[in-house]
Amino acid sequence: xxxxxxxxxxxxxxxxxxxxxxxxxxxxxxxxxxxxxxxxxxxxxxxxxxxxxxxxxxxxxxxxxxxxxxxxxxxxxxxxxxxxxxxxxxxxxxxxxxxxxxxxxxxxxxxxxxxxxxxxxxxxxxxxxxxxxxxxxxxxxxxxxxxxxxxxxxxxxxxxxxxxxxxxxxxxxxxxxxxxxxxxxxxxxxxxxxxxxxxxxxxxxxxxxxxxxxxxxxxxxxxxxxxxxxxxxxxxxxxxxxxxxxxxxxxxxxxxxxx
Amino acid sequence: xxxxxxxxxxxxxxxxxxxxxxxxxxxxxxxxxxxxxxxxxxxxxxxxxxxxxxxxxxxxxxxxxxxxxxxxxxxxxxxxxxxxxxxxxxxxxxxxxxxxxxxxxxxxxxxxxxxxxxxxxxxxxxxxxxxxxxxxxxxxxxxxxxxxxxxxxxxxxxxxxxxxxxxxxxxx
Amino acid sequence: xxxxxxxxxxxxxxxxxxxxxxxxxxxxxxxxxxxxxxxxxxxxxxxxxxxxxxxxxxxxxxxxxxxxxxxxxxxxxxxxxxxxxxxxxxxxxxxxxxxxxxxxxxxxxxxxxxxxxxxxxxxxxxxxxxxxxxxxxxxxxxxxxxxxxxxxxxxxxxxxxxxxxxxxxxxxxxxxxxxxxxxxxxxxxxxxxxxxxxxxxxxxxxxxxxxxxxxxxxxxxxxxxxxxxxxxxxxxxxxxxxxxxxxxxxxxxxxxxxxxxxxxxxxxxxxxxxxxxxxxxxxxxxxxxxxxxxxxxxxxxxxxxxxxxxxxxxxxxxxxxxxxxxxxxxxxxxxxxxxxxxxxxxxxxxxxxxxxxxxxxxxxxxxxxxxxxxxxxxxxxxxxxxxxxxxxxxxxxxxxxxxxxxxx
Numbered sequence: 138x139x140x141x142x143x144x145x146x147x148x149x150x151x152x153x154x155x156x157x158x159x160x161x162x163x164x165x166x167x168x169x170x171x172x173x174x175x176x177x178x179x180x181x182x183x184x185x186x187x188x189x190x191x192x193x194x195x196x197x198x199x200x201x202x203x204x205x206x207x208x209x210x211x212x213x214x215x216x217x218x219x220x221x222x223x224x225x226x227x228x229x230x231x232x233x234x235x236x237x238x239x240x241x242x243x244x245x246x247x248x249x250x251x252x253x254x255x256x257x258x259x260x261x262x263x264x265x266x267x268x269x270x271x272x273x274x275x276x277x278x279x280x281x282x283x284x285x286x287x288x289x290x291x292x293x294x295x296x297x298x299x300x301x302x303x304x305x306x307x308x309x310x311x312x313x314x315x316x317x318x319x320x321x322x323x324x325x326x327x328x329x330x331x332x333x334x335x336x337x338x339x340x341x342x343x344x345x346x347x348x349x350x351x352x353x354x355x356x357x358x359x360x361x362x363x364x365x366x367x368x369x370x371x372x373x374x375x376x377x378x379x380x381x382x383x384x385x386x387x388x389x390x391x392x393x394x395x396x
Numbered sequence: 397x398x399x400x401x402x403x404x405x406x407x408x409x410x411x412x413x414x415x416x417x418x419x420x421x422x423x424x425x426x427x428x429x430x431x432x433x434x435x436x437x438x439x440x441x442x443x444x445x446x447x448x449x450x451x452x453x454x455x456x457x458x459x460x461x462x463x464x465x466x467x468x469x470x471x472x473x474x475x476x477x478x479x480x481x482x483x484x485x486x487x488x489x490x491x492x493x494x495x496x497x498x499x500x501x502x503x504x505x506x507x508x509x510x511x512x513x514x515x516x517x518x519x520x521x522x523x524x525x526x527x528x529x530x531x532x533x534x535x536x537x538x539x540x541x542x543x544x545x546x547x548x549x550x551x552x553x554x555x556x557x558x559x560x561x562x563x564x565x566x567x568x
Numbered sequence: 569x570x571x572x573x574x575x576x577x578x579x580x581x582x583x584x585x586x587x588x589x590x591x592x593x594x595x596x597x598x599x600x601x602x603x604x605x606x607x608x609x610x611x612x613x614x615x616x617x618x619x620x621x622x623x624x625x626x627x628x629x630x631x632x633x634x635x636x637x638x639x640x641x642x643x644x645x646x647x648x649x650x651x652x653x654x655x656x657x658x659x660x661x662x663x664x665x666x667x668x669x670x671x672x673x674x675x676x677x678x679x680x681x682x683x684x685x686x687x688x689x690x691x692x693x694x695x696x697x698x699x700x701x702x703x704x705x706x707x708x709x710x711x712x713x714x715x716x717x718x719x720x721x722x723x724x725x726x727x728x729x730x731x732x733x734x735x736x737x738x739x740x741x742x743x744x745x746x747x748x749x750x751x752x753x754x755x756x757x758x759x760x761x762x763x764x765x766x767x768x769x770x771x772x773x774x775x776x777x778x779x780x781x782x783x784x785x786x787x788x789x790x791x792x793x794x795x796x797x798x799x800x801x802x803x804x805x806x807x808x809x810x811x812x813x814x815x816x817x818x819x820x821x822x823x824x825x826x827x828x829x830x831x832x833x834x835x836x837x838x839x840x841x842x843x844x845x846x847x848x849x850x851x852x853x854x855x856x857x858x859x860x861x862x863x864x865x866x867x868x869x870x871x872x873x874x875x876x877x878x879x880x881x882x883x884x885x886x887x888x889x890x891x892x893x894x895x896x897x898x899x900x901x902x903x904x905x906x907x908x909x910x911x912x913x914x915x916x917x918x919x920x921x922x923x924x925x926x927x928x929x930x931x932x933x934x935x936x937x938x939x940x941x942x943x944x945x946x947x948x949x950x951x952x953x954x955x956x957x958x959x960x961x962x963x964x965x966x967x968x969x970x971x972x973x974x975x976x
Contacts, residue, residue: 151900163907191907220912221923297479298479312513318514321478434598438652444700450716450719475627475629480605483598489575512633513630533733533734
């Protein structure tokens with residue numbers, strides 16, 4: 138029977154996990170800081186959940202209210218820098234994306250992460266009118282996850298080529314790319330007819346071709362460059378020079394003085 | 397030439413050196429390899445360092461040119477991504493013959509540690525490569541050694557490029 | 569002998585022939601002063617740039633995707649290739665994020681060594697900035713001088729970790745090696761020479777008429793724009809906003825060290841250049857304090873956390889339990905607790921932060937690298953508009969972007 142591999146998440150997985158092992162959780166603290174309390178109060182009912190996790194205030198909000206929340210944060214709470222926008226793919230488990238906005242208050246040196254969940258296929262409101270840094274960040278989010286931002290001035294692929302297929306950071310996208318990705322440069326430069334001439338990509342870093350004497354040689358069976366060895370090669374004994382035969386086990390030579 | 401005692405009077409008033417056209421042309425080609433400033437990634441920094449003050453590439457006659465039309469050596473220094481592959485080929489096409497390619501660093505040789513969707517697994521899928529330099533990133537000395545190896549290779553070649561038997565004809 | 573290929577003339581979709589006296593030019597991706605693989609499409613009215621469109625992604629290598637397929641320790645050498653001019657700052661930012669996630673305290677000697685390496689990397693990076701920026705603007709000799717200086721710093725790095733460019737000198741939980749014999753003496757010699765060299769560069773450049781004409785009031789960035797575009801580091805301080813993460817949100821030993829944050833109110837390229845020069849002096853100051861701190865520390869380099877960090881090699885060789893732990897950590901990888909973390913650090917380019925989402929697996933569920941250069945590249949589409957075509961390279965050089973970081 139062929140081994141079952143889930144199709145909805147093809148990323149690296151632990152090959153062995155103790156069945157009684159329960160992952161601990163990073164402690165989530167109650168909001169106690171004065172400034173953070175004021176932030177939560179200013180946002181009022183729009184905050185579904187608020188806690189402090191490793192020096193960051195995390196605010197869970199509804200995806201439809203992201204613009205209003207960020208506007209309040211910017212205007213009344215002084216979070217004038219949006220340092221990061223990106224998403225996390227939870228399609229396999231929950232069928233939604235988690236989008237986070239990492240905000241920074243320059244005067245108080247405090248950071249807030251605004252987190253919202255977005256169902257697959259829905260679009261989020263762009264925050265470019267508030268923060269210009271969202272321009273590139275949302276384009277990257279679209280490129281990597283396929284999450285569209287409404288009213289973005291120029292929503293286009295940014296890191297991948299325009300004619301690329303698929304969104305690479307989705308969990309369903311394999312690390313080494315799909316069929317389209319593996320032939321992309323050959324198709325683009327030489328055309329599909331050249332696929333046979335150039336051949337498939339070598340994705341195995343340890344692959345050795347037995348009869349390739351251009352790139353490989355066999356110890357004891359060395360032949361000159363690019364000789365045809367399909368008929369077999371002759372063995373040449375290895376000759377060791379006696380000067381190189383130093384026994385490192387006997388001496389007290391210390392190679393590194395650091396220890 | 398000047399070391400030999402030349403009888404200027406009997407040789408038409410000029411010192412004479414006999415050589416073959418092959419040797420003369422290859423001497424010229426190998427000692428004035430002008431690479432294209434084509435930094436792709438990390439290795440480009442080492443390429444700059446080898447052109448910089450300590451390693452001084454100029455003493456090999458290797459002067460970086462910014463235009464592919466003026467250069468005859470392409471040093472592919474760093475990761476070639478799939479988006480960029482097209483441009484690498486374009487630049488290679490724009491270089492005048494004869495031209496040589498050095499693939500610098502593991503990423504350019506085989507894709508190296510970036511065994512991902514976005515990286516070309518070896519630039520020899522795009523352009524024919526003469527010298528591969530291993531390392532991540534190779535030291536400037538390695539690059540200079542590679543250029544010296546390439547000079548050796550050029551000196552062995554025939555000046556008539558059509559006569560040279562290309563081992564790998566699938567990409568020329 | 570040319571093989572015909574399918575490549576059609578590029579920019580078929582770009583309309584070069586225009587009715588309105590505008591010219592569209594393409595800049596890069598192979599351009600000697602594009603600092604890597606930046607492609608800019610510029611729309612020009614005469615010599616004035618009316619529209620700029622930065623096109624990035626020519627060095628996209630899928631590093632964030634790799635992080636989802638690698639254990640935490642495996643991924644560390646990959647961070648070298650992000651900002652390849654100052655590798656240790658990336659290693660450090662990543663290691664710090666993971667340490668925060670698992671709640672680890674690093675031994676004091678490791679902290680001292682890490683801070684030393686960070687500051688040495690800052691000097692290397694700033695010297696590189698100076699070299700390339702001056703080369704772009706037209707001062708070739710500075711390139712040669714700064715590269716000479718940089719090579720000495722690289723030698724120090726090489727002495728410590730064995731690599732010139734890709735250091736991997738910081739590990740999760742500490743540093744792998746103690747400083748070699750005589751390293752601090754060499755560092756002191758280097759630092760003694762540094763101020764006179766910086767002074768020489770400043771003598772050559774700061775009051776140089778051509779340099780001033782090329783840089784003064786070029787690439788002006790108002791504080792509001794700097795904040796809105798998510799600028800950080802020198803770009804932010806160059807616009808008069810005193811925000812340095814080392815001071816405001818201190819990590820490692822920076823809270824104990826005495827140093828100043830230079831700010832420039834001029835908001836232009838010249839001001840930013842002056843900040844870079846001053847920051848090198850401050851780095852020197854920090855390093856001198858660290859040299860004095862080093863002998864007072866105990867000889868312990870890695871944190872003791874058998875669940876996450878392998879024991880020192882000597883213990884692995886002699887103690888059974890340490891060997892078992894090491895085997896599990898190497899074959900399966902460490903499993904940090906569930907949770908998410910975002911830790912900012914002040915890299916030479918700006919705010920470098922790693923967002924890590926852990927699901928309790930040995931593989932990160934999501935890793936996002938907040939690269940300063942990415943946002944500085946986004947800024948180009950606004951800052952270039954209204955400048956002359958000759959200033960474009962000055963502004964690109966002044967933003968100090970590195971493409972390994974932009975495209976990841």
